[in-house]
Amino acid sequence: MLTTLIYRSHIRGDEPVKKIEEMVSIANRRNMRSDVTGILLFNGSHFFQLLEGPEEQVQMIYRAICQDPRHYNIVELLCDYAPARRFGKAGMELFDLRLHERDDVLQAVFDKGTSKFQLTYDDRALQFFRTFVLATEQSTYFEIPAEDSWLFIADGSDKELDSCTLSSNINDHFAFHPIVDPLSRRIIAFEAIVQKNEDSPSAIAVGQRKDEEIYTADLKSKGLHLRWHTHLSSVIK
Numbered sequence: 001m002l003t004t005l006i007y008r009s010h011i012r013g014d015e016p017v018k019k020i021e022e023m024v025s026i027a028n029r030r031n032m033r034s035d036v037t038g039i040l041l042f043n044g045s046h047f048f049q050l051l052e053g054p055e056e057q058v059q060m061i062y063r064a065i066c067q068d069p070r071h072y073n074i075v076e077l078l079c080d081y082a083p084a085r086r087f088g089k090a091g092m093e094l095f096d097l098r099l100h101e102r103d104d105v106l107q108a109v110f111d112k113g114t115s116k117f118q119l120t121y122d123d124r125a126l127q128f129f130r131t132f133v134l135a136t137e138q139s140t141y142f143e144i145p146a147e148d149s150w151l152f153i154a155d156g157s158d159k160e161l162d163s164c165t166l167s168s169n170i171n172d173h174f175a176f177h178p179i180v181d182p183l184s185r186r187i188i189a190f191e192a193i194v195q196k197n198e199d200s201p202s203a204i205a206v207g208q209r210k211d212e213e214i215y216t217a218d219l220k221s222k223g224l225h226l227r228w229h230t231h232l233s234s235v236i237k
Helices: 017-033 055-066 102-110 124-133 211-236
Strands: 002-011 037-042 046-053 071-082 093-096 173-181 186-195
Touching: 002 055, 002 124, 017 037, 017 093, 037 124, 046 055, 046 124, 055 071, 071 124, 102 124
Parallel strands: 037 093
Antiparallel strands: 002 046, 002 071, 037 046, 173 186
């Protein structure tokens, strides 16, 4: 069985569109060496790519794609298995949707197929093609600005928590990492990570402790975390 992977991404605004053909040429040679084939659709702002081949090679190439700074907002849409390739002509073939009429573009994409069975509209993978090509869901794309364009500015309202009111017999300390929604520009949650001291109960190897001690330490740790979280929430409101 072959692995089929489909993703969508957004080209960076400062990336020259003319370089896409050069990028595809390099990807074509790399993919062919890995026995991976596919097709890349481009509509002027978004990429839509299908990769097919051995699972390990497909995942390796996809990981490299995710690290490519020339695009962002990478969304994996499908990862499945198939008995045959849908697009097996090249390691990577570019299809520019802007060069085709809207009424004919979907069939033009299907004509690129190499499956021994005719590509049909009810094929699961090709349903994603249809949605992208006809842009029926483009208004619902969750677009986040490229991470290097984010700008965080301190508002001068820093506050310190009074640790005296949160005293505990537990020597664990927590690092609270804020989770930021870049669209609303707000902290929407905190991730609590235990910072263990040498004399911390949770620093003792689990194998050296009784089950009851483990559960008790865990419950106390969570209780402390919840008290800190309550104070943090009151500060950032």
